[in-house]
Amino acid sequence: MFSYYLRLAWISIVRHWGLSLLMVCAIGLGIGAAMTTVTVNYLMSANPIPEKSEQLYYVQLDSWDVNDPFDDGLNPPDQLTFTDSSNLMRAQKAFRQNVQAQAFGVIEPEDPEMLPLIVNGRANSADFFTMFNVPFIYGSGWSNQSDESKEFVVVLSKETNDKLFGGEDSVGKSIKLEGNMFRVVGVVDTWQPKPRFYDITTGAFNESEDIFVPFHLIADEKISRSGNTNCWKPTGDGFKAFLASECIWTQFWVELKTEQEKEDYLQFLNAYVEEQKQFGRFQRPVDNRLSNVMEWLEVQEVVADDAQMMMAMSFMFLIVCLLNTVGLLLAKFLGKAPEIGLRQALGASKATLFSQYIIESACIGILGGILGLLLAYLGLKGVEGLYGDYMQGLASLDTNMAILAVGLALISTILAGLYPTWRACNIQPAQQLKSQ
Amino acid sequence: MLETGLILRALARNKIGALLIALQIALTMTIMVNAIFMIQDRQQQMQRDSGLDEANTFYLTNTVFGQDYNIQAHLQTDLHMIRNTPGVIDAIQINAVPLSSSGWSMALQHEPGEDKDAVGSAIYMVDEHAINSMGLELIAGINFTQEDIELRKDGQSTWPAKTIITKAFAENLYPDDWQSAVGKTVYISQTQPMQIIGIVKALQAPWNGWNGVERSMLVPFHRESKGSYYFIRTEEGRRDALMPIIEKALAESDKERIIRRVTTVEDTRKRSYRQHNATNKTLTTVVITLTLITGFGIVGLAIFSINRRTKQIGTRRALGATKRQIMSYFMMENFIISAIGNVIGCIGAVGLNMWLVSTFNLSPISFELITFGVVALFIVGQLAVLYPARKAAMIAPATATRTI
Numbered sequence: 091m092f093s094y095y096l097r098l099a100w101i102s103i104v105r106h107w108g109l110s111l112l113m114v115c116a117i118g119l120g121i122g123a124a125m126t127t128v129t130v131n132y133l134m135s136a137n138p139i140p141e142k143s144e145q146l147y148y149v150q151l152d153s154w155d156v157n158d159p160f161d162d163g164l165n166p167p168d169q170l171t172f173t174d175s176s177n178l179m180r181a182q183k184a185f186r187q188n189v190q191a192q193a194f195g196v197i198e199p200e201d202p203e204m205l206p207l208i209v210n211g212r213a214n215s216a217d218f219f220t221m222f223n224v225p226f227i228y229g230s231g232w233s234n235q236s237d238e239s240k241e242f243v244v245v246l247s248k249e250t251n252d253k254l255f256g257g258e259d260s261v262g263k264s265i266k267l268e269g270n271m272f273r274v275v276g277v278v279d280t281w282q283p284k285p286r287f288y289d290i291t292t293g294a295f296n297e298s299e300d301i302f303v304p305f306h307l308i309a310d311e312k313i314s315r316s317g318n319t320n321c322w323k324p325t326g327d328g329f330k331a332f333l334a335s336e337c338i339w340t341q342f343w344v345e346l347k348t349e350q351e352k353e354d355y356l357q358f359l360n361a362y363v364e365e366q367k368q369f370g371r372f373q374r375p376v377d378n379r380l381s382n383v384m385e386w387l388e389v390q391e392v393v394a395d396d397a398q399m400m401m402a403m404s405f406m407f408l409i410v411c412l413l414n415t416v417g418l419l420l421a422k423f424l425g426k427a428p429e430i431g432l433r434q435a436l437g438a439s440k441a442t443l444f445s446q447y448i449i450e451s452a453c454i455g456i457l458g459g460i461l462g463l464l465l466a467y468l469g470l471k472g473v474e475g476l477y478g479d480y481m482q483g484l485a486s487l488d489t490n491m492a493i494l495a496v497g498l499a500l501i502s503t504i505l506a507g508l509y510p511t512w513r514a515c516n517i518q519p520a521q522q523l524k525s526q
Numbered sequence: 527m528l529e530t531g532l533i534l535r536a537l538a539r540n541k542i543g544a545l546l547i548a549l550q551i552a553l554t555m556t557i558m559v560n561a562i563f564m565i566q567d568r569q570q571q572m573q574r575d576s577g578l579d580e581a582n583t584f585y586l587t588n589t590v591f592g593q594d595y596n597i598q599a600h601l602q603t604d605l606h607m608i609r610n611t612p613g614v615i616d617a618i619q620i621n622a623v624p625l626s627s628s629g630w631s632m633a634l635q636h637e638p639g640e641d642k643d644a645v646g647s648a649i650y651m652v653d654e655h656a657i658n659s660m661g662l663e664l665i666a667g668i669n670f671t672q673e674d675i676e677l678r679k680d681g682q683s684t685w686p687a688k689t690i691i692t693k694a695f696a697e698n699l700y701p702d703d704w705q706s707a708v709g710k711t712v713y714i715s716q717t718q719p720m721q722i723i724g725i726v727k728a729l730q731a732p733w734n735g736w737n738g739v740e741r742s743m744l745v746p747f748h749r750e751s752k753g754s755y756y757f758i759r760t761e762e763g764r765r766d767a768l769m770p771i772i773e774k775a776l777a778e779s780d781k782e783r784i785i786r787r788v789t790t791v792e793d794t795r796k797r798s799y800r801q802h803n804a805t806n807k808t809l810t811t812v813v814i815t816l817t818l819i820t821g822f823g824i825v826g827l828a829i830f831s832i833n834r835r836t837k838q839i840g841t842r843r844a845l846g847a848t849k850r851q852i853m854s855y856f857m858m859e860n861f862i863i864s865a866i867g868n869v870i871g872c873i874g875a876v877g878l879n880m881w882l883v884s885t886f887n888l889s890p891i892s893f894e895l896i897t898f899g900v901v902a903l904f905i906v907g908q909l910a911v912l913y914p915a916r917k918a919a920m921i922a923p924a925t926a927t928r929t930i
Contacts, residue, residue: 421830476804
C-alpha cells in the first residue's frame, strides 16, 4: 500500500509541478538558512575538550580599582596580575596549575640563507601540556623541574618544526630564539582547539601558537610578551615595576578533579585574597571565581551576537517558508476535493486518505530537505568566504548536521501538512459528487 | 465600496487561507524591517571617518632582533630615508594603527587624583610629522615642534607635557565649548599634567567596536622599542608602486631586523569591517529571498483560489461585471489581507526589535523604517497578485453557462 501511495504522491507532485517546485524551493531555502546558522552556532559553542572540560577551571580574582569596578562590576577582571599568578603558582594548591601569557620572538635559523622567523608563542608552565591534552609527534612537554631550574627549553608546533627542521625529529636539537639558545624538548602535532579555549582574551578563534616556552622567561626578559594588558593604577618605571604593578596580563588555569577539590581551592583563593588585603591590595569585596571550560566560554560570550541573531532570524525565515507550504498544500489538497469525494464514495476510509496525503507532504519535505542540505552547504561556503579567517574551520557540515537537516525538513513539512490533510479528509463526498 | 463588504464575506468563508497569507506577510515584515535596520546600523558604523588619508597611506612593522642594536640611530636614518624617497609625502614611527584592532589606551581626567572621573582615549605615539603623514586636519591650536619630541624607553611611565586630541575627545572633555580645550591642562596616569596644544578634526582609535572610537590623542614620543610601525603617506596614486620599493630599501639597509606586514590602510579597513560586511550581505540575501518567497506564495495561492472560483467569476462576468471589476476584486482582496498582515507585522517588528535591544544592545527601530516596510509589502502583494488577477479577468463569461 505504501509504495502505491508513494506512486500516487509522485504523480500528484509531477502533475502540479509548478506548485510542487515552489513548495520544495521554499522548504529548501528555509532549511538551508536554518542549517547554515545552526551549524555556525553549533561549532562556535562546541566543547573544545569534552574529556575534561569539567575539571579545568579558569581563575578570576577581583583585584580592580575600588572606585571603578571592572566590566561595570558584572565580572571580575578577565586576567590576573603577575604578582597573583606567581603566588598561586608557588602555592601549588591544585592538582595541576598553569600560568600563561602570549609571547612572541624572532628565531634565527642556523642556515644563513634562511630568513629570520617571527613566531607567535605562548609562555606557560610545565603542566600546560598535560592539562590541555596537547598531542605530541616527538618528545613531550618540559618537566616541572625544568621550570624550577629555569631551563631554556622550547616546544615547537608541527609547522615550525617543518620550517626549521624539515619535519624531522628535532628533540634534543637547539634553536636560537631572541639571541639565546633553546633546547627543543617536543613537537606538537596539529592542534587547533575551536574555540581556542585556553586563551580567548585576544579572540576565541585565533590560531594556536608556533612555539611554547617556559613562563619564567618573560620575567627574566628573555622573551617579549604580547596580548592584552589592562592597568588601573599607574606603574613605576621599568620592567621590574611593571611586574610588581596592578596591571593584569597573565592567565591562570587549574585542574581540579572533584567538586570537593574545587570547594577547597575556592577557599584557598578567598584566604589568599584576605591575606593580600592586609597589604592594602584587593580593596573591592571578595569576588573570586572558578569557571570550568564551558562556563568560561559562556561568560566570555564566545558565540558571537551576530551568529545568534542570524540564527533567530533564520528560524523565523523557516517559519515563513512553512506557512507558505501550509497555504500551498491547503490549496492543492482542497483543489482535489472532487477526487477525494469520489474515493470516499468508493470506500476509502479517512485513515487511508490521511496516510496518502501525509505521504505526499513527506515526499515534498524530503525533496526540500535535500535541497536545503545543498543550500546549507553553499551557504556555509559563502559564510566562510565572506567572513574569512574568523570562520575558518567553523563552517563545515558533518553527518549529524546532515541528518538534522533532512529530519527537520521532514518533520516540519509533515507538521505543515497536517492541517491541509485534515481538511482534505473532512470533505463531504455527497456534496462533491453532486456538483460533478 | 460595495466590493469591500463582498470581499470580507468571501474571505470569512476561507479564513484559514487568508490568515496564512496574512501571517506570512506579518513575519516577512517583522524580519525585513529588523534586518534592514541592522544593515543600516552597520553601514553607519562603516561610514564613520577614520580621519586618515586612506587612499594614499600604508604601514609596515619593523621588528628588531639584533643584540646591542642602536634603535634610536636607526630610527632617524630610516625616517630620513623614507621621507626623502621620491613620491613619499611624509612618514612617521607610530605605536598603533587606526582600525587595526590592536593599540594602547589611557584615561585622561580634569583633576589629578586617584578617585577622579576619567575618560579613555587611544594613544598614538608620534612626532611632529604625524598630521602630515596621516593626512589629519588640524582645526584648532598648533602642531608639535621637533623640540617637543621625547624618547620613550619600554616600560617608561612618565608622559610628555603636550598632546593633540581629536575634536570628539575635546567635546567629551569640554561639552560646552570644545574649542576651549586648547591650552587646558588634563591629567594622564592620574597625576601627570599634559597640556592640550591642538585639536584635529578626526582620528579613530584602533578598535572599531569601542563606543569611544572617535577619541584619540597624539603624544610626542619616539619609541626606543624593538617592535614598531612605520606609517607612510604617498602622493596620489603612487602608493602601490612605492610599497615594495620602501620595503626592499628598509630590509636591505639593515639585516638585524625584519620588515613585515606591508599593508595599506584600505586593506586594514576592509579587514576591520569584514564581519560587518559579511553580516550585511547575508542579511540582504535573507531579505530578498524572503520577499521572493512571500511574493511567490501569494501568486500560488491566488492562482488556486481563482481556479476554484472559475465558475463564480464566469457568472459575475455573465451578469455584467467588467474585466476591470474582476481584477480590482482580487487586488482589493489582497490589499485587505496585506493590511491585516501589516498590522500584525508592525507589532511583530517592534516586538522583535525590543528583544534585540534588550539582548544585543541594539538601538530602537525608527518609525520611517516601519512605514517603509508597510509600503514595500503592500507593493509586493499587489505585484504578486497582478498576474493571477489578470488571469481571472480573462475568464470568459461563457464558462458560467457551459458547466452548469
